[in-house]
Amino acid sequence: MTSIDSRSNPGQEAADEIDLRQLLGTLLDHKWWIAGITGAFFAASVAYALLATPIYRADAVVQVESKMPSLPGLANFTQSLGMSGRSAEATTEIALITSRSVIGAAVDNLHLDVQVEPNRFPLIGASIARRFDAKGLDAVAAPWLGMNRFGWGGERLDVFQLKVPDRLVSSEMTLIAGPSETYQLLDEDGNKLLEGKVGAVAEGAGIQMQVAKLRANEGARFAVTKLRHLSVVSGLQKEVTASESGKDAGILRLGYENADPLLAQSFLQQVANAYVRQNVERNSAEATAQLAFVKEQLPNVRRQVDQAQTSLSQYQTKANSVDLTLQTKGLLDQEVAVETSIQQLRLQQAEMDRKFTRDHPAYQALMRQIGELEGRKSGFQNEVKRLPDAQQELLKLTRDLQVSNEMYTSLLGQAQQLDVARAGTVGNVRIVDAAAVDDTSPVKPKKLMIVLIGTLVGGFLSIGLILLRQMINRGIEDPAQIEELGLPVYASIPTSVTQKNDSVRGSFKGDGKVHLLAVNDPADLAIEAVRSLRTSLHFARLEAKNNVVLISGSSPNAGKTFVSSNLAAVIAQAGQKVLIIDADMRKGTLHKALGVTQTPGLSDVLVGNLSVEDATRTLDGLPGLNFIPRGEVPPNPSELLMHENFTNLIKKVEGLYDIIIIDTPPILAVTDAAVIAHHAGTCLLVARFGLNQQRELTLAKKRFEQNNVRLKGAIFNAVERRAVGYYSYGYYEYKSTQ
Numbered sequence: 001m002t003s004i005d006s007r008s009n010p011g012q013e014a015a016d017e018i019d020l021r022q023l024l025g026t027l028l029d030h031k032w033w034i035a036g037i038t039g040a041f042f043a044a045s046v047a048y049a050l051l052a053t054p055i056y057r058a059d060a061v062v063q064v065e066s067k068m069p070s071l072p073g074l075a076n077f078t079q080s081l082g083m084s085g086r087s088a089e090a091t092t093e094i095a096l097i098t099s100r101s102v103i104g105a106a107v108d109n110l111h112l113d114v115q116v117e118p119n120r121f122p123l124i125g126a127s128i129a130r131r132f133d134a135k136g137l138d139a140v141a142a143p144w145l146g147m148n149r150f151g152w153g154g155e156r157l158d159v160f161q162l163k164v165p166d167r168l169v170s171s172e173m174t175l176i177a178g179p180s181e182t183y184q185l186l187d188e189d190g191n192k193l194l195e196g197k198v199g200a201v202a203e204g205a206g207i208q209m210q211v212a213k214l215r216a217n218e219g220a221r222f223a224v225t226k227l228r229h230l231s232v233v234s235g236l237q238k239e240v241t242a243s244e245s246g247k248d249a250g251i252l253r254l255g256y257e258n259a260d261p262l263l264a265q266s267f268l269q270q271v272a273n274a275y276v277r278q279n280v281e282r283n284s285a286e287a288t289a290q291l292a293f294v295k296e297q298l299p300n301v302r303r304q305v306d307q308a309q310t311s312l313s314q315y316q317t318k319a320n321s322v323d324l325t326l327q328t329k330g331l332l333d334q335e336v337a338v339e340t341s342i343q344q345l346r347l348q349q350a351e352m353d354r355k356f357t358r359d360h361p362a363y364q365a366l367m368r369q370i371g372e373l374e375g376r377k378s379g380f381q382n383e384v385k386r387l388p389d390a391q392q393e394l395l396k397l398t399r400d401l402q403v404s405n406e407m408y409t410s411l412l413g414q415a416q417q418l419d420v421a422r423a424g425t426v427g428n429v430r431i432v433d434a435a436a437v438d439d440t441s442p443v444k445p446k447k448l449m450i451v452l453i454g455t456l457v458g459g460f461l462s463i464g465l466i467l468l469r470q471m472i473n474r475g476i477e478d479p480a481q482i483e484e485l486g487l488p489v490y491a492s493i494p495t496s497v498t499q500k501n502d503s504v505r506g507s508f509k510g511d512g513k514v515h516l517l518a519v520n521d522p523a524d525l526a527i528e529a530v531r532s533l534r535t536s537l538h539f540a541r542l543e544a545k546n547n548v549v550l551i552s553g554s555s556p557n558a559g560k561t562f563v564s565s566n567l568a569a570v571i572a573q574a575g576q577k578v579l580i581i582d583a584d585m586r587k588g589t590l591h592k593a594l595g596v597t598q599t600p601g602l603s604d605v606l607v608g609n610l611s612v613e614d615a616t617r618t619l620d621g622l623p624g625l626n627f628i629p630r631g632e633v634p635p636n637p638s639e640l641l642m643h644e645n646f647t648n649l650i651k652k653v654e655g656l657y658d659i660i661i662i663d664t665p666p667i668l669a670v671t672d673a674a675v676i677a678h679h680a681g682t683c684l685l686v687a688r689f690g691l692n693q694q695r696e697l698t699l700a701k702k703r704f705e706q707n708n709v710r711l712k713g714a715i716f717n718a719v720e721r722r723a724v725g726y727y728s729y730g731y732y733e734y735k736s737t738q
Helices: 002-029 031-051 074-080 086-097 100-110 125-130 229-239 261-318 326-355 361-384 389-422 447-472 479-483 497-503 525-543 560-573 602-606 637-642 644-654 672-677 694-706
Strands: 056-064 114-118 156-163 172-177 182-186 192-197 201-204 207-215 221-226 241-244 251-258 429-437 489-494 548-553 578-582 617-619 622-628 659-663 682-688 713-719
Touching (some): 002 031, 031 125, 056 086, 086 241, 086 251, 086 261, 100 261, 156 221, 182 207, 192 207, 251 261, 261 389, 261 429, 479 694, 525 560, 525 682, 548 560, 560 622, 560 659, 602 637, 602 644, 637 644, 672 694, 682 694
Parallel strands (some): 489 713, 548 659, 578 622, 578 659, 682 713
Antiparallel strands (some): 056 429, 114 221, 172 182, 172 221, 192 201, 201 207, 241 251
């Protein structure tokens, strides 16, 4: 078992290696296809990189600062809870920057819901316009070849106002520049909607339009479209980018890309300004609401102060000005601090009641902190109970007065801060870097990357197409595949330039000239292979019942006529007397190969209208070669071949020639070859390189065997040179140097 495994594994490895060599050979054989497709993709990539509209990017930086607490102690409270919320705040601000209100304000300010496009010459017009060097601010490129309907550079149309009826929304209209800053507006069908002049409001067909600036040659055209406001805003929301620079940094980077660098810069600056303005307005509105709440609390706290002051004065009068002891003052300070904190948190609770539910984490945390302070307050009260009654009462009244005073003072200060914030002059957002564009360095297209990717795609695509074609067209490319079917290969005939031009698929030119490769180029490699076939056939016929050789194919275009005609020629050149019969009475082309007409011929002999002698012709330059063309196309070729006239014809010519070659139709197309094969001593099948499949040849062989005909062998025709494969080492040119 061990020895068997050791012998089988190397074979498998060898098979794998052969597959890799064949794969490489296939690519080498089609190297010019690969180079051509790759070169085409390279050229297309270069053209795109040069002609594509450059895209510029505008950038801006804004800073989002932490908001000031709205109520006393709120900052300390949120910090103690770990709720500074930098990340959440940045996410919120990013959503606000790209909101419809902010983007919509920029769209309204720049009138971006009006789309204006100059009419450019197809493909190259935009590239030409970009390369126009304006020597003056209002310079416009002269029209090429008088085509003034196109813009060639420097054109500009600013539409300040455009109102259209609903039927024309998102409908492209055409504005034509006229003389002296006049213009016409046409609909999609070319109907005039209105006429106007730059700077003046024009009305017509339900349209109101005002053009702020028009710079173009007379006759130049612009495509003008009134877009839906929501569609424009939604599209720009996706194009504006906002991201936080660093974690919890509070720095937001804004970006926007557009083919017009000035528009990109203006739009992004408008977005930043609208965002800052909205932030100020939002802070002002929030401060107004909080100020109202604080002012609502001030009278209540003021009454508490007055009541505490009165109660303390009355008690001191009644008790004859009792003073606090040192111990009581210490407890007072601590209890006042705790009570003040509790009162501040209670105010915050009232504020949170307006914003959150009681299940909100912030609300729950606030209530826990109040509970902790209430616990401390209870501890102080237990200590107070151990004091004398006079000290307890004085401590209570003094504490109430101090807490009320501190709360009142704090609320007054808070009211002043909120009043300032309400004025709306300051927000917690500021523009750090205004929008800017580097118009010398577009971000798109990446020319080098496009050319590189395009070239690689072309290379991979060409290789993929070639391999796919190779997989789909699994024609035989090695004679060993034919011999696996039990058909010995008598000859492998390589293709040649002459063969490709004249008869690569048996389609000879009907120009009255001889198209025999054996006559026109007897030193060709293909003819050398035919001579080899002649030699092999000589020995194969030694055991044949007669000197009749049938040559057929499994399917059309195998090249059987090329093989049979040139085989007959080289046999005749060797001094033998040869007769070749074109028995393909449907589509035979032997008469074209020999430069004669198809009539009279075989069909005329079989119907009895002509004798064999009269149908037989000779070829100038080859006295030993006689031939019978196909004749007129009969309605029943198979029946004619089964008639005794064909049998008599074969018997008559058998003794007159050294060899008789019959060119027959393909066996898988019609049954003619099977009928004729019973009269032949030797039957050969032509298989074409890369065309006929192994399964196809198997079926052809089976079809002959079903008719009690045994194929003697096969002829491998039109073998092409391969980098790796049979022809790569099978034939060599060996000509005389004289």
